[in-house]
Amino acid sequence: MQHQNLLVIMEENKNSHELDAFVKKYVKEIHTESPSKDFTASLMSKIVVEHQKSIFTTSALISKKGWFLILLLVLALIFIPFESPEKSLINFPELDLSFFDKIQLPSFSVSNTVLYAVFFFGLMFMAQVVFLKNHFNKRFK
């Protein structure tokens, strides 16, 4: 029985080799087609347009590094005065925040389930943005 199976497998292997050779032989004979004669010329004119576009591409006014520095600065401005009240860098004017107590918000409660749902929706949404961006960039690597 096993011998029989082995024979079948050998036969299949032989056939697939034969088929491989068959396809290789005949597909290679096919003539390739060429694009139209003015292809390179018309493409290059588009490339020139593309090149000019790239010269005028906008870049962010504040780079990622810049934003990071700004964030650090803001955090420093907020926290340093609390750390050392005597040597405060900037004297913030005293703000009267008592008006918050006067605002009467209608009381409503949200169940934990909804909170979790919203939280995870947000999380997944952010994850997708990163994932899709990578996915499309990968094509050009």
Next chain:
Amino acid sequence: MTTTNDQLYINKVINGDINAFAYLVDAYKKMVFSLAFKMTKNRGEAEEVCQDTFIKAYTNLNKFKGDSKFSTWLYRIAYHACLDTIKKNKNHNNSLEINEITFNQIQSVNTILQGIERKERAKMINDCLLELQDEERSLIWMFYFDELSLKEIIAVTEISEANLKVKLHRARKKLLGIVKENAAPELISHYGRK
């Protein structure tokens, strides 16, 4: 088509010499166009895909890191551009049932094909290839005509190795089936002529 030459021109383009890109276009337009023509089955569409491919390649050239051959990188862009076009236009495909093949079948089709003039035979195989499904046709083209290695095809198509082998095998079988179908009337007319 040496890789070092390619890299030389790629560097020139990145450094702002647009005309150097024409060298790359001339070197690879036939390869890209043939793939596009095989996949879209339409000259106009193929030309459009071919243009898009080179424009995409140009705008993303600085992302080409040289880990793979430039041709493979370009092939990948072209392949995905073709898929996008096919998806947009959705030509429907006729599918053929695959039967078990035997050694004798291959031999008999081979004999028939040998009797046909080379030019005619090439046209016939081409027509048969066009009857395959888009993906099968493109795989056969990459593997047998452009002689990409399995590894390169995986890089281009993002199909797993096991899956690719199965698909290639199925495509080969189908192609044989189609050739067999198309060759039978050819055989009759061939003998008729004698």
